[in-house]
Structures are given as structure tokens and as C-alpha cells.
Amino acid sequence: xxxxxxxxxxxxxxxxxxxxxxxSPRSGDLSVYWYQQSLDQGLQFLIQxxxxxxxxxxxxxxxxxxxxxxxxxxxxxxSSLELGDSALYFCASSVQTxxxxxxxxxxxxxxxxxxx
Amino acid sequence: AQSVTQLDSHVSVSExxxxxxxxxxxxxxxxxxxWYVQHPNKGLQLLLKYTxxxxxxxxxxxxxxxxxxxxxxxxxxxxxxxxxxAAEYFCVVSDQGGKLIFGxxxxxxxxx
Numbered sequence: 001x002x003x004x005x006x007x008x009x010x011x012x013x014x015x016x017x018x019x020x021x022x023x024s025p026r027s028g029d030l031s032v033y034w035y036q037q038s039l040d041q042g043l044q045f046l047i048q049x050x051x052x053x054x055x056x057x058x059x060x061x062x063x064x065x066x067x068x069x070x071x072x073x074x075x076x077x078x079s080s081l082e083l084g085d086s087a088l089y090f091c092a093s094s095v096q097t098x099x100x101x102x103x104x105x106x107x108x109x110x111x112x113x114x115x116x
Numbered sequence: 117a118q119s120v121t122q123l124d125s126h127v128s129v130s131e132x133x134x135x136x137x138x139x140x141x142x143x144x145x146x147x148x149x150x151w152y153v154q155h156p157n158k159g160l161q162l163l164l165k166y167t168x169x170x171x172x173x174x175x176x177x178x179x180x181x182x183x184x185x186x187x188x189x190x191x192x193x194x195x196x197x198x199x200x201x202a203a204e205y206f207c208v209v210s211d212q213g214g215k216l217i218f219g220x221x222x223x224x225x226x227x228x
Contacts, residue, residue, distance in 0.1 A: 002159060033215070043206065043218035056213050090160065096214075103214050107152075109159035 004108035012114045018079040025093030032074040038087040118143045118209045122219035135194040139207030148210040149190045155203045202226045
């Protein structure tokens, strides 16, 4: 158990809908990361927050957004869902921002999203 | 830009035989390198990491990896495979901002 908690574990929704994925980082971790794992794209970095502020952005679609709350939990909002958004969405956390070497990032078990 | 290439998409070994999962990296500076493992329907677990200290890095479950700058490689090895090692393995490099860049993964099968 990494200490990173993600909910829901599985989600099935229809195209055009909106969903919210939730992540609680490990106790004491200030950085939260979101990754998407799909069969065709592999593991892709989406976005990073550090202590409530956006820190880095990756291949995140405009239909997707995220935020980190004062209690450090984070939510990933996915809207106008398309079939291609079906994927495993991972949240990860670390103590530091990640800059420099050696920052260890711990992953949750992921949220499986199926868009039908 | 940083990148990693996992040279094999699938590796199959017999239980009790050595494991070798190959990874080459590209980095414009001294990289931080990691190996993560993903068991079916599970999250990503850190096996080991290299951060410019010892070039031979020991990880969990008997795995180790050797950083070879001259070959830009970071291959993962284990002397004796166990059935429970069957999983997907990812070689990962960290960019200067700390983001993890994943390889495409190597699926390890272990035959009894």
C-alpha cells in the first residue's frame, strides 16, 4: 500500500458526460501528479500540483482540469467525455516538488474510466 | 529532452532463471532513473531508483539495476525469477522539473 488513495476505483459513463476523480496523497506529501495510462499512448503525465498551485502541465486536454485543495487532496475533472478517454488514471504524490534528483513519487492504484 | 526506450515489449523466462529487462535512456544532464512494476489491476510500485550515487542500485524483491553512462543504459536484473514477478515493468526517467517520463513497458512472463 503506497498510501495514495484514489476513488472511485472503477467508473463507467456515457460519452458527453463529466466525471470527477479524487485523490488523497500520502500523509505529508505536498505534490500531487496525475497520469493517464491507455493502451495506445502508454503512461502520460497530465498535470502536477504543489501545495495547492499548479506546477507543471503535460499532455492534458482542455476538456480536463484539476485542482488541489487546502487539505492537499486533488480532483481531476474530465468533461465532454469521448470514447478515447477510456483509460486508467493514476494519481501520485511526493514530498517535494520533484525538482532536482531523487524525488520519489508514489502511485495510487488508479481509477479505471470506461466511456461507452 | 529526456526519454527512455525499453528494448523488449515482452520477456519470457522460466522460474528460477535470471531476468534481464533492458532500458536505454536519453538525457541532456545527469539523469534520475527509476524502475516501476505494475501487477495486473494494481498501481505502480517503485522497485528502485538511481540518483547519481552508486551505479549499482539494489531494489526490492531481489531486483537490481546498473547505471552505465557509457552505454546510456539502466538494465534491470534479478538472479532468479519467481512466479510472482510476472508483471509489467516500466523504466522511467525524471526530467529537471521532476516529472516522470515512462518507457513503453516490458511485460515479464514467468513459466513454471
